[in-house]
Each structure stands twice: as structure tokens, then as C-alpha cells.
Amino acid sequence: MKNYKISAIATTKIPPERIFAVLDDFGSWPTWMPSFERVKVDLPTNPVPHLNYQFRLRGSVVYADMQVIEYTALSRATSFRINVPPLTGVNRCSIRPLSQGRYRIDRIDTIDLPKVVVGVLDATQRARFSRLAQEFLTALLRTAEMRG
Structure with a gap:
């Protein structure tokens, strides 16, 4: 297995509690x-997230079992296990205070891939994954701003 990392960074003035x-x-x-x-x-009966909280994302054929593995004031991480193709990994968002009321938010996704699959991921696909990670951060911050 080989770890494949995807990352994106943004800065914002939205406080961490609003982002998180x-x-x-999850719903x-x-x-x-x-x-x-x-x-x-699919959420459990107690929808309040916490460390070890579990839920499922379902598509028509593909599903991902998710578990919160990090839950702090400045970071969140979920592990995932996808059924098709069988993949595992971790999604992590961490926030670091900067000067003048600004924050840096980092999204780092680590996917555990068989080595043969890593070789198939060409530069175009890697660029697409990076673009999707950046789009995620943009949407997260836009939603946090609208809800604020």
C-alpha cells in the first residue's frame, strides 16, 4: 500500500467554531x-459529533463508513472505508490562528492505495483531486460565512 496525499489551503477571518x-x-x-x-x-440516533462518532455516506452503489478520529478545538479528522473500490484513508481539516484575526485552514486527505493504482493516477487526475480539495474548502468557508 502507498499513501496518496491531497492537500488544499485557504485563509479566512471566519473563526474556527463557525467553520467546524x-x-x-454531517447530515x-x-x-x-x-x-x-x-x-x-446515515447518522446514528445521537447526531452530536464526538471522538469515535460513526456514520455512513451512501451513493447508489458505493458507500463509505466514516469515523471521527480527531476532534479538537482546531482540528477534525475522519477515517473512511469505501466499499467500491475498496479504499481507506483519512480526511483532516486543521485551523491555525494567524495575525490580525485571520486563520489558515488546511485540508489534507490521505488515501491508502495499492501501488499499482498509484502508478495509474496521472498528472491530470492528481490535478483534479487537488482542485476538488480546493473547491471543498471554498464551499466550506462560503457556507460558514452564510450561516454566520
Whole structure:
């Protein structure tokens, strides 16, 4: 297996608690997250996120089991296991205070891929993944701003 990393960075004046309020609202992900329009979110009976919280993202054939593995004031991370193709990985968003009321938000996704698959990912596909990560951050911040 080989780790494949995708990252995106943005700066904002939106405070971390507002950003994480959007990110922690798993049931609303399809309303703002790019390419999630046809995804259903199965939440447990207790919808309040916390460390080890589990939920499922479902498409028509593909699903991903998600678990919150990091839950702090300045970071969130979820591990995932996708059924088709069988992949695992981690999505992480962390926020770092900067000067003058600004924050830097980093999104780093790590996907565990078989080495043969890594070789197939060409520069075009890698650029697409990076663009999608940046679009995610843009949508997250826009939603946090609108909800604020």
C-alpha cells in the first residue's frame, strides 16, 4: 500500500467554531459539499459529533463508513472505508490562528492505495483531486460565512 496525499489551503477571518459547526453537521454535507448532491448520510440516533462518532455516506452503489478520529478545538479528522473500490484513508481539516484575526485552514486527505493504482493516477487526475480539495474548502468557508 502507498499513501496518496491531497492537500488544499485557504485563509479566512471566519473563526474556527463557525467553520467546524458546518463541518460537524454531517447530515447537511450534501447541501454544500461539491459532488455530494446524490449522497445520502446515515447518522446514528445521537447526531452530536464526538471522538469515535460513526456514520455512513451512501451513493447508489458505493458507500463509505466514516469515523471521527480527531476532534479538537482546531482540528477534525475522519477515517473512511469505501466499499467500491475498496479504499481507506483519512480526511483532516486543521485551523491555525494567524495575525490580525485571520486563520489558515488546511485540508489534507490521505488515501491508502495499492501501488499499482498509484502508478495509474496521472498528472491530470492528481490535478483534479487537488482542485476538488480546493473547491471543498471554498464551499466550506462560503457556507460558514452564510450561516454566520
